[in-house]
Amino acid sequence: MDLLECRLAIDDLDSFVADLGEIGDRHGTTIQAFDARYVADRRHLERAIAFADRAIERGENVARDRAVEILLYAAGRRQIDRALEMGVSEGENRAIVLVDGDSDEDETAAIEAIEALDAFVEHESTLETRDPETLCEFFDITDAERAATDASLSALVRERVALLEVEK
Template sequence: MDLKIIGLKGKIDSVSDTLNQLNSIKKDSEIIQLLNADAVAGKRHIEHGVNQAFLAFDRDENLANDLSVEICLRCSAQRQISKAFDLLGLKEGPMNLCAVLIDCDDYTSQLSSLFTLDDDVLTPDAGKLKEIYDISDDELEIIDVENVLIDRISKLVVDY
């Protein structure tokens, strides 16, 4: 698997139009997943979620029928699609975005025609993430916010 994670800034006028634009530039075997970068705790967080999504499909433990949705579920450390989309999904208006490209050609130029490239949006804001994911001060005394989310993603596999 070839995985690229890119930070973007932009304005979403229509979620469905944006998804249609992404679908029109990629090939069938490729995945381009846009996530709310404000709910991302760094590239390791996303890498772990993507790996867990692939493992879930390999083991027949996937929670969703679609790999892109499974990636959103795993990265959000949620079991319910609606909750995952609330946390990491696209919303209309200005957004910081995390683009997850799997087995893709280099679509940087196409993405930069839709959005502004900005990897700084992938720098975690611990205070914001603490609120988004309801992370306690006790958890953050032990490990950083990125590792809290990685731990929660890993527990999705165990907690049935």
């Protein structure tokens, strides 16, 4: 898995998603773009991939597309419409684009193709800055829950990813 932390300016979301799909197909990779505000850390996305792949292997996946299944787990939701809130939208986005393939070469080639898209503005560190309030609101993490544990916010978000597997 490789992550492209960046800023995107998306004019047409459907066209952008189609471009990502085409790049993924061409390079044998799965590509999913996330609004960076809703990604706790790299491990959050690694867990989402692991759970999505396990669901697909077991035939328990909700989505037909691996990228969408990863989005469902990353969002901690089984409803695709609700999970899409975690994706990028039209306009300016601080984004994290996940690229997962069988080889580093495939991932690198896919990232280079994404960087060549008109929507790509520039590299921007997005995992370094998190808004705890946004993460807590999106993942339904209460103040009481945070006060009851010494676990980090990132760990609590990853717990939501794991709970999705249990709640099926």
